[in-house]
Amino acid sequence: MERLVALPFGKSVEIAYQSIRVRFFRSLITTLSLVLAVAFLCYVQAGNRIAETILQTGSEAGFRALLQAGYDVQPGDAAIGESAKQRWLVILSLMVCVVGIVNAQLMAVTERFREIGIMKCLGALDSFILRLFLLEALMQGFIGAAAGALLGAVFAVASSAVQFGALVFTALPLGGITMTILTATATGCLLSLLGVVFPAVKAARMAPVEAMRVEE
Amino acid sequence: MPSDRSANVQHAIIRTTNVVKTFQLGSHTLEVLKGISLNIAADRHVSIMGPSGSGKSTLFNMIGGLDKPTSGKVFINEVDIAQLDAYELAWLRCRKIGYIFQTFNLIPVMTALENVTLPMIFAGTGNDEAVERGMILLKTVGLADRFNHKPSELSGGQQQRVAVARALANGPSIILADEPTGNLDLTTGEEIINLLKRMSEERKVTIISATHDFKMLNVSDEVIWIRDGLIDKIEQRDELRISVGTIE
Ligand SMILES: Nc1ncnc2c1ncn2[C@@H]1O[C@H](COP(=O)(O)OP(=O)(O)O)[C@@H](O)[C@H]1O
């Protein structure tokens, strides 16, 4: 007989999901900075896509509206990239967000030392603990990032509508905005995983007695 | 010595040789276990007795493979556990040993049934079979109707019953209990002691409990008295009746 312990993937997903659900508020706090950062990322990118579509219609009114809204466009331009300032703001907000996640996850993991110790006493390997934390972060990341991306896209459309008026609705780049939402969500998932790796590895490596000595 | 006599008759399921455990507290070295050698025969109910701070929990962790001795060896079924790799050690904790703690140590986000079935899942049992066996175990400890309750919705005694059911989940050959009655009142503690006694009789499992609860003496086959990290004396059941009389 092979002397191996196991944790089937489906069961890990179940445990991770349950853990998020039961600790809803803790999960919310962990995810909040991610929601905001991804919303900002998506807002900036979707806004640029909309402006770009208006530019590409080639209409005089559109061009004037863009200039008025502060876009740095020349006659004959076909694309609007992120400005250097926008790019820095986005990168900075994503960095702050990862630091926020690491911080929140370190606290969340510390609160769960005892639980980790118990699981190890019941035969869990380090890899089980690591997998549970990564799955939780992935689920939280997905939900938070998707919510943030939608939020950002909605705000981008709304603020463009205010800036450009009816022009926006004649040239709304739905496909482009959807792509932006998807990439922003994926970015959010990655950031969430990035934020949990260090706390999760630290937790998974703890010896059972060490983990259980921590008073709650 | 009586313990040697019994160990020769029966197979020693746990054997320690000169186990020493020290903790480094800054520049100061605290020697908690100062050389413990003992044999515990299979299928017995052994109590490790000693005052608080005498090193019972530390010894418990060594015997259970939860911590490593500073020097000396621990054998479980004549296997030196220092030689096991992480996978074998996890397998041992999962299949061969059931742990019971003073603070119950159930997983707070899981229901009673989920707590009992988790070790079965780790052991590779399918979900349906785990649920079925989990329910039987909860019934055995008298909590079948509480299967869907979280630990926070159960009393201390009920939580400890769930912990007993969980310890039995994979049919272990050893149950280790560290102050299993330490956080319970007199009657609830007695119920847990009787439950453990019943389990040891019905299931042929070796029960080792670290305790300073004298109620435990009545059900013990053997008592190992620890004082300041050393074995003070080892008494068999028949010798015990006399000393219990003097204690109570
Ligand atoms: N990880 C540790 N670090 C430092 N000291 C410890 C540690 N574990 C136990 N001790 C000390 O060892 C002594 C014995 O502890 P313990 O084994 O818990 O005793 P008991 O269970 O008999 O009450 C105590 O003085 C305790 O403070």
Ligand SMILES: [Mg+2]
């Ligand atoms: Mg103790």
